[in-house]
Amino acid sequence: MLLAQPRGYCAGVDRAVQTVEEALTLYGAPVYVRKEIVHNKHVVTTLEERGAIFVEENDEVPEGATVIFSAHGVAPEVHAQARARSLKAIDATCPLVTKVHQEAKRYAAADYDILLIGHEGHEEVVGTAGEAPRHIQLVDGPDDVDAVTVRDPAKVVWLSQTTLSVDETMATVERLKRRLPLLESPPSDDICYATQNRQVAVKEIAPECDVVLVVGSRNSSNSVRLTEVALDHGARASYLIDFAREIDEAWLAGASTVGLTSGASVPEELVQDVLAFLAARGFTDVTAVDTAQEHLTFALPPELRRDMKAAAEAAAARSAG
Numbered sequence: 527m528l529l530a531q532p533r534g535y536c537a538g539v540d541r542a543v544q545t546v547e548e549a550l551t552l553y554g555a556p557v558y559v560r561k562e563i564v565h566n567k568h569v570v571t572t573l574e575e576r577g578a579i580f581v582e583e584n585d586e587v588p589e590g591a592t593v594i595f596s597a598h599g600v601a602p603e604v605h606a607q608a609r610a611r612s613l614k615a616i617d618a619t620c621p622l623v624t625k626v627h628q629e630a631k632r633y634a635a636a637d638y639d640i641l642l643i644g645h646e647g648h649e650e651v652v653g654t655a656g657e658a659p660r661h662i663q664l665v666d667g668p669d670d671v672d673a674v675t676v677r678d679p680a681k682v683v684w685l686s687q688t689t690l691s692v693d694e695t696m697a698t699v700e701r702l703k704r705r706l707p708l709l710e711s712p713p714s715d716d717i718c719y720a721t722q723n724r725q726v727a728v729k730e731i732a733p734e735c736d737v738v739l740v741v742g743s744r745n746s747s748n749s750v751r752l753t754e755v756a757l758d759h760g761a762r763a764s765y766l767i768d769f770a771r772e773i774d775e776a777w778l779a780g781a782s783t784v785g786l787t788s789g790a791s792v793p794e795e796l797v798q799d800v801l802a803f804l805a806a807r808g809f810t811d812v813t814a815v816d817t818a819q820e821h822l823t824f825a826l827p828p829e830l831r832r833d834m835k836a837a838a839e840a841a842a843a844r845s846a847g
């Protein structure tokens with residue numbers, strides 16, 4: 527077994543899941559969450575069991591109730607809808623997604639055409655595009671490049687979704703630059719550190735592996751990308767699974783080396799379940815392949831921290847009285 531490191535939870539997912547947990551403790555159930563807080567079945571089910579109610583839109587939340595926005599970010603109109611319904615909104619958007627929103631706003635204010643490389647319909651892309659709908663065009667991979675039209679080829683920038691394949695994105699950018707030589711790049715990487723680090727680790731193990739298993743859900747963009755990266759870098763096969771029980775033993779037939787990683791929204795316990803499943807089938811020799819150290823953490827959303835502080839002060843005053 528080759529076990530990729532880093533894998534699993536990133537700082538943005540950790541913060542988003544903790545936001546829902548702390549909100550449940552502070553306000554009590556139910557707490558409403560617009561969209562899946564992170565794209566992972568197990569995480570969503572576990573939070574539902576604790577009293578989170580997942581909805582698709584704000585109009586499913588009772589007036590005045592608490593609603594948490596997911597890690598993928600929302601368009602400004604979603605905040606406006608929440609205000610109109612007097613919802614108490616807590617924004618768990620990952621700060622690295624917020625950074626892309628800020629870039630979109632800044633370039634739109636300077637009247638640039640913005641080419642947003644990303645997957646059509648993905649929540650993050652919908653949220654980012656909502657910041658500047660008149661300036662943003664979606665480019666969903668290299669095949670979309672020929673359809674791009676811009677007002678001024680000297681005033682164009684590309685931005686991207688945070689969870690794409692680094693290599694595929696650069697291929698799209700190369701094609702865009704052939705058509706638009708003056709295309710500007712974002713001031714810093716939009717594909718986030720966690721997405722990049724997990725892809726680098728998979729590239730390292732894939733050439734040695736007959737099979738690479740990726741723990742993650744089908745709607746998790748970064749998890750799906752990991753299976754593609756594994757195949758592009760030499761794995762004979764790669765499978766995406768939510769749980770160990772989904773492993774088909776036929777995938778392991780004849781395999782001498784199996785690689786394992788997990789997407790940025792996947793709790794480590796699910797990886798440990800896969801290791802146990804494989805150990806029971808003879809894959810007991812596990813080597814961790816470590817390609818980066820991660821130390822980033824994000825503070826909880828300020829609106830939640832404020833309420834936590836007020837609750838702690840009220841509890842302290844009660845016990846002093």
Ligand code: SF4
Binds near residue numbers: 597688720
């Ligand atoms: S994958 Fe990246 S952008 Fe998405 S939540 Fe994690 S750190 Fe943030």
